Structures are given as C-alpha cells and as structure tokens.
Amino acid sequence: ISVTNTRSYFNNQLKITSQDTATSLGKTVAGALARKDFVELKSILKAVFDRGQYSKVEVTNPQGDTIELLQQNPVTVQNVPQWFITLVPLQVPQGRQGLVASNFNQLGYLNITVHPGAAYAELWETFSDNLWWLLFIGILAVVTTILLINHLLKPLSALENQANEIARGHFVVQEVLPASPELHQVTDTMNKMSTKVSQMLEAQTELTERMRTRAYQDALTGLNNRRHFAEQLEHLLNTPEEFVNGALLLIEINSFKEYNEKHGYIKADELLKKISEILSSTSRPIAGLHLAR
Numbered sequence: 001i002s003v004t005n006t007r008s009y010f011n012n013q014l015k016i017t018s019q020d021t022a023t024s025l026g027k028t029v030a031g032a033l034a035r036k037d038f039v040e041l042k043s044i045l046k047a048v049f050d051r052g053q054y055s056k057v058e059v060t061n062p063q064g065d066t067i068e069l070l071q072q073n074p075v076t077v078q079n080v081p082q083w084f085i086t087l088v089p090l091q092v093p094q095g096r097q098g099l100v101a102s103n104f105n106q107l108g109y110l111n112i113t114v115h116p117g118a119a120y121a122e123l124w125e126t127f128s129d130n131l132w133w134l135l136f137i138g139i140l141a142v143v144t145t146i147l148l149i150n151h152l153l154k155p156l157s158a159l160e161n162q163a164n165e166i167a168r169g170h171f172v173v174q175e176v177l178p179a180s181p182e183l184h185q186v187t188d189t190m191n192k193m194s195t196k197v198s199q200m201l202e203a204q205t206e207l208t209e210r211m212r213t214r215a216y217q218d219a220l221t222g223l224n225n226r227r228h229f230a231e232q233l234e235h236l237l238n239t240p241e242e243f244v245n246g247a248l249l250l251i252e253i254n255s256f257k258e259y260n261e262k263h264g265y266i267k268a269d270e271l272l273k274k275i276s277e278i279l280s281s282t283s284r285p286i287a288g289l290h291l292a293r
Contacts, residue, residue, distance in 0.1 A: 003088060006126050010119040011091045021054070022112040026100045029059060029110065034102040038068065045070055056113035062106050077117045080124045088123060092116045155183045162190055171198035218293040220269055221276035229292030246288075251279070 025048060032040040041059065049057045049070040059068045077085060092114060100107045155178035165172045171194045177184050216228040224232070236243040253259075253275065260268040276293070283289045 002130050003123065003127050006123055007088055007090060010116075010123060014090065014092055014114050014116065014119060017053070018112050018114045021048070021114075022110050025057075025112070026110045030100050030102045030107060033059065033067070033100055033107045034105075042068055053115055053118065054112060055115040056111065058111040059100065059108055060111065061108045064109075067108060077120045080117075080120045084124055084127065085120060088127070090116050090119055090123070152180070155180065155187060159183075159187060159190060162194065166194055166197065171195065171201075221272055221293050223276050223280070224290060224292040226292065229290065232290050232292075 025044075029041055029044050032038075032044060045057050045059065045068055048054065057070045058066060060066050100110050158174055162172055162174060173191045173194055174187055177187050216225060217223070218225045233248075236246070253271075256268070256271075259271065272293075276291075279291055283291060
C-alpha cells in the first residue's frame with residue numbers, strides 16, 4: 001500500500017514537473033529563438049538539461065522540425081534494480097509540449113521529458129525500508145509462533161512420554177498439571193489411569209505370587225511341595241546336559257504318628273518346622289540341591 005501510494009504521488013509529480021518546466025522554459029527560450037540566437041538557445045537548454053532531471057529537451061519550429069535537441073539515450077536509473085523498475089513502473093510523461101511565442105508570434109514548440117531517476121530512487125528507498133521492516137516483523141512472527149506452539153505442545157509431549165513410560169511398565173504420574181483446561185483434564189485422567197493400572201498390576205502380581213506359593217510350596221514348612229519336587233526331578237532326568245549324576249535322599253521321622261498322637265498336632269507341626277529349618281540351614285551351602293516335603 002505504501003509503495004502504491006508513493007508511486008501514484010510520483011506519477012502526479014512527474015506530470016506537473018514536466019508541464020511546469022515546459023511552460024516556464026518556453027518563456028525563457030522565446031527571446032533567443034526570436035533573435036535566432038541558437039548558441040544562447042543551446043546554452044539555456046543545456047543549463048536545464050545538465051541538472052539531470054530531464055531525459056529529453058527538444059525545441060522544434062511550428063512545422064515540427066527539430067531546432068535543438070538534448071537527449072539522454074538510453075535513460076539510466078542508478079542504484080535501482082531493473083526488476084524493480086519493471087515490477088513498479090512509473091508513468092513517465094513523454095514529450096510534454098509547450099508553446100514558444102513572442103509578441104503573439106508562434107516561434108515553435110518545446111518538448112520536455114522528465115527523467116524518472118530521482119522518483120525511482122525515492123520509490124526504491126521506500127520499498128527497501130518497507131521490505132526490511134516486513135522481513136523483521138515476519139521473522140519475529142515466525143519465532144513467536146514457534147515458541148508459542150512449543151509452549152502449547154509441551155504438555156502434549158509430557159503426555160506422550162507418560163504414555164510411553166506406562167507402555168514400558170513405569171506408571172509415572174505428572175505432578176504439575178497444564179494450565180489449559182482441556183489438557184488439564186486429559187493429564188488428570190492419564191494420572192488416574194496410571195495409578196489405577198499400577199494398583200491393578202500390583203494386585204495381580206500379589207495374587208499370582210500367592211497362587212504360585214500355594215501351588216509349589218508346603219504351607220507349613222515353607223519347603224517345596226510334592227508337585228514342585230516331581231517337576232524338578234523330571235526336568236533333571238530329561239536334561240542330561242545339566243544333570244550328569246546325583247543322589248536322592250529320603251528322610252523319614254521315626255514314630256512320627258505316635259508323637260503326633262501323644263503330643264498333639266501343634267507340637268508335631270512345630271517339630272516339622274524345626275526339622276525343615278535344620279535341613280535348610282545345613283543344605284544352604286550345597287549348590288543344586290532341592291528340598292521338598
């Protein structure tokens with residue numbers, strides 16, 4: 001918008017400058033043209049042309065024949081890229097004609113073409129300043145947007161990490177909840193789910209451990225039971241690469257039935273526990289040994 005407005009302003013200025021110069025200069029050269037002093041005429045025209053504001057100054061007779069011509073060919077604009085001139089063209093008035101007359105006698109015509117260099121330079125400076133400001137604002141906007149998006153997506157990254165940790169079996173809970181109401185609710189739900197799943201797995205693990213203990217351990221002595229002993233023995237017999245030779249010892253308590261009847265089952269259970277403790281402590285240094293009741 002700024003460049004377009006500036007271009008419109010310069011278009012009007014070029015037209016006004018061309019017309020005003022043709023009118024005023026026509027009065028100046030009228031005397032020299034009336035006297036047919038072409039040296040003076042050329043000096044006057046050259047003084048105007050050398051200012052660099054015009055690309056063409058021409059004086060013709062009433063029939064249109066050229067009397068004097070000063071022209072810059074081609075018209076060059078310094079320090080302004082050609083692509084900019086092509087992109088933002090100025091409407092340079094061509095051959096603004098002014099009548100040259102003296103004492104009501106038509107002596108000829110004065111044609112003025114304004115040089116657009118100064119206008120293009122000002123327009124290019126305006127464009128460059130605006131472009132740098134736009135680039136600065138654009139970069140600032142991009143950086144601000146990236147920072148804002150990262151700030152907004154940081155809770156999502158935390159949720160993603162929490163989900164990955166849950167998938168690995170680490171039931172973490174986010175202590176700091178996001179400020180956004182939606183993400184706050186989602187994070188709170190994830191925390192509740194993580195806590196609930198952790199409790200469920202702990203309960204399941206505890207139940208599994210109890211079932212395993214009940215299935216393979218003797219409830220009274222804590223030794224392996226008959227099922228575990230049979231499975232271990234079958235495994236050893238079927239894997240000769242692990243089991244080359246060994247010994248099977250069967251320990252029996254003499255007259256245990258009479259002891260149980262005489263002292264009661266409580267004392268009998270205490271005796272069994274004591275014997276299992278002695279066997280466990282005695283056999284602990286021996287590698288590859290299995291005790292079972």
